[in-house]
Amino acid sequence: MPPKVQQDEIVKLIQQHQALLHKVCHVYCDQEQDREDLFQEIVIQIWKAYPGFRGDSKFTTWIYRIALNTAISGVRKAQRAVPIVYPELAPANIQDEQADKEKEQQIQFLYKAIEQLGAIEKAIVMLYLDDKSYEEMEEIMGINQNNLRVKMNRIKEKLRKLTQEVAYES
Amino acid sequence: MSLDLLKQGWQSLGESKVVDDAALARILQRKSKRPIAKIKRNLFWELMAVLVLYVSFTAYYFLSDDGLYWTVSILLFALGAIFGFYYYKKSKLLHKMECVACEVKSNLENQVKLLEQYVRLYFILGNVLTPVAYISAGLIAFYKTPNHEAHTSEVYPILFGSAVLLTIGVYFLNKWYVRKLYGQHVDALKTLLKEME
Numbered sequence: 001m002p003p004k005v006q007q008d009e010i011v012k013l014i015q016q017h018q019a020l021l022h023k024v025c026h027v028y029c030d031q032e033q034d035r036e037d038l039f040q041e042i043v044i045q046i047w048k049a050y051p052g053f054r055g056d057s058k059f060t061t062w063i064y065r066i067a068l069n070t071a072i073s074g075v076r077k078a079q080r081a082v083p084i085v086y087p088e089l090a091p092a093n094i095q096d097e098q099a100d101k102e103k104e105q106q107i108q109f110l111y112k113a114i115e116q117l118g119a120i121e122k123a124i125v126m127l128y129l130d131d132k133s134y135e136e137m138e139e140i141m142g143i144n145q146n147n148l149r150v151k152m153n154r155i156k157e158k159l160r161k162l163t164q165e166v167a168y169e170s
Numbered sequence: 171m172s173l174d175l176l177k178q179g180w181q182s183l184g185e186s187k188v189v190d191d192a193a194l195a196r197i198l199q200r201k202s203k204r205p206i207a208k209i210k211r212n213l214f215w216e217l218m219a220v221l222v223l224y225v226s227f228t229a230y231y232f233l234s235d236d237g238l239y240w241t242v243s244i245l246l247f248a249l250g251a252i253f254g255f256y257y258y259k260k261s262k263l264l265h266k267m268e269c270v271a272c273e274v275k276s277n278l279e280n281q282v283k284l285l286e287q288y289v290r291l292y293f294i295l296g297n298v299l300t301p302v303a304y305i306s307a308g309l310i311a312f313y314k315t316p317n318h319e320a321h322t323s324e325v326y327p328i329l330f331g332s333a334v335l336l337t338i339g340v341y342f343l344n345k346w347y348v349r350k351l352y353g354q355h356v357d358a359l360k361t362l363l364k365e366m367e
C-alpha cells in the first residue's frame with residue numbers, strides 16, 4: 001500500500017481521469033449500484049498499483065489498462081435480457097434538439113446494441129470511440145494492430161445487425 | 171448506422187458525474203471485492219483454521235497421558251509445517267496472479283496459467299496430505315497402545331481400508347470444492363481469452 005502522503009496525489013489524478021472511469025462503468029454495468037461498485041473497485045486498484053507506475057506508458061494508457069482489467073476479469077452480474085434505457089448516454093446537445101429525434105433514437109439503438117457485445121468487444125469499441133489509435137489500443141489490450149483492425153470491422157458489422165434487431169424489436 | 175455517430179456524445183459521457191475528493195479518499199480505505207482478493211482472504215482464513223486445529227491437537231497429544239503420544243504431536247507438527255509451506259506457495263502464486271496495470275491479454279493469460287497451477291497444487295496436496303496424516307497418526311497411536319502386536323491383523327485392514335475410503339471421499343470432496351471455488355472463474359477467463367484470439 002502506498003504511503004499516506006501519496007493519497008492526495010492519487011486522488012488528484014483520479015479526479016482528472018474520472019470521466020474515463022465512468023465511461024468504463026457505463027459500458028460494463030447496466031445498474032447504478034453495479035457502476036458504483038465497479039468505480040470503487042477501479043479506484044482501489046489504481047491506488048494499489050500506483051507505486052508501480054514508472055511512466056513507461058502514457059498515464060491514460062496505464063489507467064485504461066487498470067480500468068479494463070478490473071472491469072473484464074472482475075465478477076460482474078449477468079446481463080439482463082430486458083433492454084435498459086440510457087437517457088444520460090445521449091449527448092446533451094442532442095437531447096436538447098427535439099428536431100433530431102430520429103438521430104437520438106438511433107443513438108439509443110446503438111448503445112443497446114453495444115450492450116449486447118462481449119466484454120472484449122466492448123473494450124475495443126470504447127477505445128475506438130475515445131479516438132485511440134490502433135497503436136494505443138495494442139498497448140492497452142495486448143492484441144496486435146492487424147488483429148484489432150479485423151476485429152473492429154467485425155464489430156462494426158455485428159453492431160449494424162444488432163442495431164437493426166434492436167430497432168425492429170422496439 | 172455508423173459507430174462514428176456516437177463519438178461526439180461519447181467524449182462528453184461521464185463528465186456529468188463527479189465524485190469529490192472526500193468520497194475518493196473514503197474509497198481508498200475500502201477492501202477490494204475482486205475474485206483474487208477474495209481468494210486471498212479465503213486463504214488467510216483457511217490458514218487460520220488449520221493453525222488453530224494443528225496447534226490444539228499438537229498441544230493435546232504432547233500433554234495428554236503423561237506424554238505417551240508425544241510422537242503423534244511431533245508428526246502433527248511436521249504435517250502442520252508442510253501445510254504452512256503449502257499456504258506459502260499458494261500465497262506466492264496469488265500475489266503473482268494480479269497485474270492490473272499489464273496489457274489486458276497478458277493479464278488474462280497470466281491469471282489463467284497461475285490459477286490453474288494454484289488449483290492443481292490445491293487439489294494434489296489436499297488429496298495427498300489428508301490420507302498421509304490419517305495413516306501416520308493411526309500407526310503411531312496403534313504402536314503406542316499396550317499389547318498392540320496381538321491386534322495387528324485386525325487393526326491394519328481397518329486402518330488402511332478406512333484410509334482408502336477417506337482418500338476416495340476427500341478426492342470427490344476436493345474436486346467439488348475446487349470446482350465450486352475456482353472452476354467457473356477459470357472458465358470465464360478462458361472464454362475471454364478466446365474472444366481475444
